[in-house]
Amino acid sequence: MLRMTSYKPYGVAFGAALALLGAAMIWVISLLPDTAAYAAVGPKMFPRLVGGGLILTGLAVIREAMSIVPGDEDAIEYDVLPILAISAGLIFAAFALERLGWILTATVVFFVTAWAFGERRRLATIAIGLALSGGTYLLFNYALQLSLPAGILRF
Amino acid sequence: MSSISALLDGFSVALAPANLLWASLGVFMGTAIGVLPGIGPALTIALLLPATFSFEPSSAFILFGGIYYGAVYGSSTTAILLNTPGETASVVTAIDGHAMAKQGRGAQALATAAIGSFVAGTLATAALTFVAPALVTLALKFGPAEYFALMVLALVTVTSLLGTSLPRGFASIFLGLALGLVGMDVQTGQARFTFGQLELLDGVGTVIIAVGLFAVGEALYVVARERFHREEIYAIKGSVWMSREDWRRSWKPWLRGTVIGFPIGALPAGGAEIPTFLSYVTEKRLTKHPEEFGKGAIEAVAGPEAANNAAVAGVLAPLLALGLPTSATAAMMLAAFQQYGIQPGPLLFQTNSQLIWGLLASLYIGNVMLLVLNLPLAGLWVRLLLIPRPWLYGGILVFATLGVYTLDNSLFDVALLWGIGMLGLAMRMLDVPVAPCIVALILGPMAEQHLRRALSISQGDPLVFVSSPLAAGILGLALAFLLVPLLLKLRQSQAVSP
Incomplete structure (x- = not known):
């Protein structure tokens, strides 16, 4: 702190x-x-x-x-640990996005951020993260003609 | 072509089914992001830029206009019920609006805010319809020296009127200017401050900086303070209608708010914050119930809420007519224009009149939609506040990553996003305002072009900025904005010290 x-x-x-x-x-x-x-x-x-x-x-x-x-x-007091956690999530995204693919990487960013903010319902958080990243993947790749990397989840 | 017939043409664009859909989507999204903490109109437009790249420009701007207007409506909701203004323009609303909510008069506060916003938004959009073409006529007389002077004025006012500390405001401006210098010099093709990185040749993207400062910086700051912060939501209860007395006390503040808000928004003096403060002070002076101010006076909600909506319409006048952004959101809209290769300014009214008038017409329509969306649905918007904060910020950062990556499909940009976010965190911790940095980032390269052009024409003679009376006048005004607060402060400290 x-x-x-x-x-x-x-x-x-x-x-x-x-x-x-x-x-x-x-x-x-x-x-x-x-x-x-x-x-x-x-x-x-x-x-x-x-x-x-x-x-x-x-x-x-x-x-x-x-x-x-x-x-x-x-x-004024600041918690340092959650800052480090969110930073780690974003830096991870910068390395993993094209290898792991958008859906998994975005879920990690979502999960880590929510965890840093004190959310401890892990399964619900992962489910929402997957829904959010999956939804944006479909929207961007099929409706908006922008390509997000599929990564290891090829289908 | 007169403004009226041009506007009628604009309505034929705005009333096209697809554009009606974009306008309603815009006001809907705008209200939502206005209600939600941690995400504002500048950030939303920045995030939408890559997604809207394939759109018709007129559709994109109808969407953005709706977002800008909607966000100002929505932020009053959080200000009143939660005492956390969604945007800075609603800081004043929170004082008495939240006090009203505590007394169980939240519904009335929301109603006077919504109706006042509608009245002010409509009147100010009408004013914009006539002021913007007039500004165009003036702008056609401007040369590079005048434009440069105007940009200096915008930079000075955005700093000296915003925030509490002049040095820290200027720190934000100069950081923005410095970031704007990175990349290839347009005139000579020389790389500046790129350190051999190919990715930096095109400059650090405006979107990356806006998203980094607003989304990542904000999230990092909020998460670090999360444990030390509590909030209470006040439910709406009792009669949801404004009484005759409420109406009687509201309508004059609405009109006064409009009169204060529009011109100040339209001046290159930046943003919707100052008019709300002025409106509050004015209403406090004119009211028969000054003792209620700070404890839930309806005038103190009606006036500032009208003022901030009128100011938003005002901000669009220099943006469209001069290409001069005076708020962070206007800066992002300018970035959007640049994305489409459109240069806002006097010529835009001739070359893209469909776009401009379609946008203006859709603002009238958007205002009606917002009234409908906000009066009966206020309760629904409040539900948005029930989204758990961890998921909300998780979502914001996912969208931040998405928006930045899809710009160029570059991982370098994602890493840069984090770096800019850390800068944003540091700025917030040091109480350095972020908005001037964004405005400076956009204005910097434009100001440099005009400066060099003006000096080329004068063959290097710096007196060109003084010999043109218009440029000299504008620069003098900028100097006054800089010196007057300093002198006032000096007098204040002299009055206190002896």
């Missing part, structure tokens, strides 16, 4: 990350080879503007976070 007692350190870190991202953007775009200058402004100008904006915004976020007086806020 993660307990956020104050926004302050997170805000400072977020601001620093924004500023770093901005600086990185300006650096990366400067590595781009120059093009023939047929236009007054090339492809580097807008990224530089955005990068500069990110740096300024990051500094403003840091300033805002620093001005917070500790102890004024209520602590």
Whole structure:
């Protein structure tokens, strides 16, 4: 469980990350080879503007976070385990979707998400997940002419 | 062609049986997703984009228009009965609407919301019919410099008026702009920020980002807070009809809400949230019962609910006439236009007048359908709330995966979806608003094109943005939107500190 007692350190870190991202953007775009200058402004100008904006915004976020007086806020608690569970489900989908097929993969995503949200009726959850993924499979592959992978369930 | 005859043409498109079917499906889905927590109109349109690719564009937009209107109707239901507004536009409704529900007057609150939404939606759609062509006439005078200025204004207002923290609002904007830069530069063909990944050459899809931020980010946030959150549904009981007194106290707020909602929605100032706040404040000032506000005043439901519906119609004016999205949902509709290779803007009214007027006509029809769907069926919609949360979010994530995968049949996109979802989770935990990021993602590439075009025409002279009075005026307005809140805050802190 993660307990956020104050926004302050997170805000400072977020601001620093924004500023770093901005600086990185300006650096990366400067590595781009120059093009023939047929236009007054090339492809580097807008990224530089955005990068500069990110740096300024990051500094403003840091300033805002620093001005917070500790102890004024209520602590907010977050459960980390369900976040990891849902993440695992989605990453699994990214690897398994084309091998296992849509119906089984989507059922896994459905089951893991429902489990993370505290659902413990396993059979009912699997049944609903199968109905949902099977229904969308039929709808997409036969009515909408989009192809979802059949995977190991070929029929 | 005058607006009236064009609109009559539009009705002949909208009344075609197939399109009537799409409109009713749209308002039905819209109401449902408005009622359900965790899924809103922007996410729904994003998820439907791949599925509607083979549709006639006019059918798709009739569907999307219905969803947008319906979602605003539906979200009042959850706001009133559950005190969890389905969309941000109903946050204000929840205050007094939920208080009414606690007193057993939930049905009356739902009724004044539905009828007020109908009145406001119809009047505002009528206003849209006449304002949009007028905006087109204005837009024909716009060059790249003016368009760029307009986009800057939209970005500034969407941030400065939304959310509590200006720096965090801008963080959202710049993250959206940065994400929008990934991919091939359209003018020179150079790859920017792709890190050698072929999948990134076309950019990070708008749909992936919208679905990642709205569906995955939201689900991850809700699941992390699930244990610490309780909700109570209040059943509808007693008389379901509004009394004469309820009507008497409702009709003026409806009209005032419309007058507040439409113009603010139509300005490139973004969204339906601000008019609801303004309507609430106005009604509180004008009412004979200010003591009831916060404890179940019917005016405080009637006004804001009218305002948010009028604002939705207003948002469509700059979207259709200028190609300028000012809310996350409008941004997704613009992405839909781009999917069909249609560029919204002044020319659209000439090249695709059937599409535009068919859409406008179907909005009138959709409003009538929504009144019918919402007044007698309110009890049915409430049942949707009985779907267990785990299954609801399981379903949302299945559809999120489905929508993103079917875009390009790419597993890379599914992995990216999770990454963007984690970003969304972090943004929510840090109280960074998500909507500006989506608007910036869509506006960024367009703004860059206009900026470069304007500077090419002026041969690199940045004064082009000041020498055009129109562009200078719009940029000045953007600056004012940025500085006024800052100055107000400064004055406030000075008034407090001594």
